[in-house]
Amino acid sequence: MKKYVLSEKDTPTQWYNIVPDLPRPLLPPLHPVTHEPATAADLEPLLPRAVIEQEMSAERWIDIPEPVQELYRIWRPSPLYRANRLEKALDTPARIYFKYEAVSPAGSHKPNTAVPQVYYNSVEGVKRVTTETGAGQWGSALSFAGSLFGIDVTVYMVKASFQQKPHRHSLMETWGAEVFPSPSTRTQAGRKILAEEPDSPGSLGIAISEAVEDALAHDDTKFALGSAMNHVVLHQTIIGLEARKQFELAEDYPDVVIGCVGGGSNYSGLAFPFMADKLAGHRDTRFIAAEPAACPTLTRGKLTYDYPDVAGLGPLLHMRTVGHGFIPAPIHAGGLRFHGDAPTLCLLHDDGHVEARAYNQNEVFTEAVRFARSEGFVMAPESSHALRGAVAEALAAKEAGEARTILFGFSGHGHFDMGAYDAFLAGKLEDYELPQEEIDAALADLPTIATT
């Protein structure tokens, strides 16, 4: 196992915004009621002005504020590893690299955007930030960031994950946040769901509705989103920018870049700095998005305008979606249970720049355990989807007798997912077949909006 460590002076000081480099213009977010392009004023009740500016920016490079750079240094630059031992276990001629984001205090890539989001809120005098969380990685990250800036954090955690991972909310509480299982009785959105389905396992779409409603109801409170939107993807490009420099140290360059996709920010953050090389015609890299078969947005969803949340409070995004009312099965990769994806990633997928694969739970845990026993690190179920994709590529390289260079994103550790490992090792992990009718039913419910 070889490790490539960037020196602090080589650490990026700007984020990369892919919007101006996209092959065609991105369709804008729309106001949830008027269906007109959302203005900055529309978003101001939800987000701080600096974040809205980034959301709408067409600048290619955006400076990382000095206080954010300083806090990034707690865990960044994160290492890039060559997984020699896994290569040997697979007996493949492929070179497998992974970018290891589990070194952050919250254990994943999520603080890359939580820290700047809370920073901009603090600069603008916001006192409290609300959010949703699935597996808890995002809620943990925002709680951590809140404690750094002395800002209160309220987290609506998808109930299925709240119950699967009791220690995730203890972690958020240790950082001083308040955490509620969602659907909760604290919001209209939550109460409505509970009235219809008292045992609802929740979904990211429901939790977002609750967090948005809470923020809108309080003047000193804003909302923070953990994925999908442009500004979140922007902040996450620190991952790929570092990785790109680390590949220079390794004197190599990826033929394939693979990541897991929930809302798409982790994967886009890793992939877009390499995608820039491809879009500029310098490279012919392949990009593979790995998603759960239980929530197959890219592989089985529809590209259209949809709400980010169940109650339709957030701006409509043009994305590939299985429908905002879709409730995925309670898989352990809770962070991947989002019904849509980042519009930038969806556009690139639609144009053939990104391939997608859907995987089931048992096959991803099989690889996670093999990885733990070869490379040592125990990864989150979400990241294991990326690993599954990387192993498939490595085995294809073996079949073809090619020395392919593979990069995948190790987005977070699995220290709060051992219950899932338990279930897998005991042979009790469920795979889910998702009937097309379920997706069709959720998609039937979308607003019809002309995009030409």
Added chain:
Amino acid sequence: MKKYVLSEKDTPTQWYNIVPDLPRPLLPPLHPVTHEPATAADLEPLLPRAVIEQEMSAERWIDIPEPVQELYRIWRPSPLYRANRLEKALDTPARIYFKYEAVSPAGSHKPNTAVPQVYYNSVEGVKRVTTETGAGQWGSALSFAGSLFGIDVTVYMVKASFQQKPHRHSLMETWGAEVFPSPSTRTQAGRKILAEEPDSPGSLGIAISEAVEDALAHDDTKFALGSAMNHVVLHQTIIGLEARKQFELAEDYPDVVIGCVGGGSNYSGLAFPFMADKLAGHRDTRFIAAEPAACPTLTRGKLTYDYPDVAGLGPLLHMRTVGHGFIPAPIHAGGLRFHGDAPTLCLLHDDGHVEARAYNQNEVFTEAVRFARSEGFVMAPESSHALRGAVAEALAAKEAGEARTILFGFSGHGHFDMGAYDAFLAGKLEDYELPQEEIDAALADLPTIATT
């Protein structure tokens, strides 16, 4: 928060053995039955020959084998951090540094010795290694190391911790180890305890007896100890050797070095490379060992020969002990529930080179939460004892108006200890008053061995 990262080429390639530099000769381990100095042949049923050689070595510097150096690189060199944000929270003129060992795949300093121990076993053809574990940090580390070398690992885990931390054994099982709560019915030692006290919470002393008995009963099996003995301390000096070089980068030097003490290897590993400077007369550093009030070996124990285990199967060590039959209260810092300490550390404590402090659970968790909210990292209850000592020093520096430089060991993360954080945040964490009679009773049971 400032981070000092060593480059790979500055990483130490030798361990430091303090034995030749001690102010007086170390009393040797004794055979548990004959009470004669243990010979290499005595130890061979338990330990590989290379380890026995290190245990008895008087060489100051011992080469780290190349395969071990390569595996160390997975997580080493570990960062040294300046805790500026904690300093600010305490409003102290002190400079507080911590050495962050939580970056290893197993989450603590323990792989520093687990990897070489398993390596030497593998070289000598051993097929299986048994061990004890308290909180689970050591068992996890050995399981991780076992998976790297394809060696089977059997872990006897103190029952109190097994129950407090169900996910610790899932972690070990993910790496392929088998884990049993101790006392178990698998050994005579375990069955004897269970017959006397069916609800025994277990202790490190009991778990060691079980692991030793299991190893002695099988020809292809050896035992691995996670602390206390010279070879373990030796391997852990990688921590302090790195830290010493990192202080050169910081252009600083610690006035006080603080660590938590269970069996003493974590603290000795951090402290001894600095202690060498003191013993050579170059520095006047103070050394503070922080232990739990529930198992106060240095502050209230007796310096004498004692067994490392309840059943008296292991070699007698000359150490400060509260008695091998002593069962500490089931505190969450399970890794500190050992009745004795490393003989080298005890000798230095006896000669006045090391001070000791005992802390209760609530005060250490108070600091762990303050630390999480200022520096971001959530630490293990064990490490929180070191932090508690560091905060006391920082506040004393403030009182005295001195810019003291403090180094403490962040030995492991608390990701598997969130149940303890829960209990603390809910005000349900118990402090324990330990009556002197309990210690006296356990000490009354020791063999009488002349040491002059």
